[in-house]
Amino acid sequence: MTAIETVGLTKRFGDLEALADLSLTVPEGELFALLGPNGSGKTTTIEILTGQLEPSAGTASVLGHDPVSDPLAVRRAVGILPEREDPPSFLTPREYLEFVGTVRNLPDVTEQIDEWAERFEFREKLDTLATDLSEGERQRVMLAAAFVHEPDLVFIDEPLVNLDPLMQEQIKGHFREYCERGNTVFLSTHFIEVADELCTQVAIVSDGRLVAECNPQELDDERLLDVFRAEVGATEPATQQVSD
Numbered sequence: 001m002t003a004i005e006t007v008g009l010t011k012r013f014g015d016l017e018a019l020a021d022l023s024l025t026v027p028e029g030e031l032f033a034l035l036g037p038n039g040s041g042k043t044t045t046i047e048i049l050t051g052q053l054e055p056s057a058g059t060a061s062v063l064g065h066d067p068v069s070d071p072l073a074v075r076r077a078v079g080i081l082p083e084r085e086d087p088p089s090f091l092t093p094r095e096y097l098e099f100v101g102t103v104r105n106l107p108d109v110t111e112q113i114d115e116w117a118e119r120f121e122f123r124e125k126l127d128t129l130a131t132d133l134s135e136g137e138r139q140r141v142m143l144a145a146a147f148v149h150e151p152d153l154v155f156i157d158e159p160l161v162n163l164d165p166l167m168q169e170q171i172k173g174h175f176r177e178y179c180e181r182g183n184t185v186f187l188s189t190h191f192i193e194v195a196d197e198l199c200t201q202v203a204i205v206s207d208g209r210l211v212a213e214c215n216p217q218e219l220d221d222e223r224l225l226d227v228f229r230a231e232v233g234a235t236e237p238a239t240q241q242v243s244d
């Protein structure tokens with residue numbers, strides 16, 4: 001089945017066309033990356049697909065729901081982690097995840113909280129106020145919040161930016177395992193290495209336009225970096241780095 005389908009998705013902000021005629025199909029079970037340089041329309045796409053922003057033209061379907069006419073149905077069904085979003089500074093991870101559990105109608109999240117804190121290694125910080133957590137720790141709490149209700153589809157904007165290399169490996173392993181169970185992960189990133197190593201389907205966007213689609217695991221000599229350079233004209237090696 002198809003997890004996400006967009007047809008001719010377009011978004012204009014005044015004179016700026018942030019997204020132009022984007023048509024994408026993401027089958028269920030895919031570890032998908034929308035890859036593109038800064039300002040290429042990745043966040044705009046996620047915001048439209050999760051019903052936070054209305055497109056100027058085009059249609060989208062997310063797990064069979066229309067994010068324009070029924071944004072709540074989409075947001076109930078999926079997990080979302082926006083770029084650089086933090087838990088509220090005045091709550092502990094435990095309190096925040098309990099809050100998320102309530103919003104997600106989970107009867108009792110005690111076990112899930114333990115499980116996710118163990119998996120993303122913040123168990124010893126469960127009762128520390130978020131304001132006193134490191135950036136990476138806050139990111140791990142937010143990742144747990146995106147997955148805690150075990151949605152079929154999770155959107156994550158720049159998933160690995162604040163994480164140390166060992167935690168990056170752990171999170172990548174989690175994404176793979178999650179998709180192997182038939183779920184779908186939609187990542188947005190400007191780090192080629194993340195898309196190349198991790199993803200089963202990559203769509204490259206530049207200036208709001210889809211310029212290439214591929215499965216990096218099937219690329220032989222033509223590495224994803226070469227495709228990216230050819231289509232986007234990027235020559236900066238910085239795009240290969242995984243962390244800031």
Ligand SMILES: Nc1ncnc2c1ncn2[C@@H]1O[C@H](COP(=O)(O)OP(=O)(O)OP(=O)(O)O)[C@@H](O)[C@H]1O
Nearest residue numbers: 013016018036037038039040041042043044045190
């Ligand atoms: N609300 C807005 N009003 C006006 N312009 C906007 C708005 N939101 C985004 N844009 C513009 O749309 C373009 C695409 O932005 P978007 O945030 O989708 O890019 P991105 O690919 O996610 O970039 P980054 O990798 O830097 O996060 C940019 O030129 C941005 O300045």
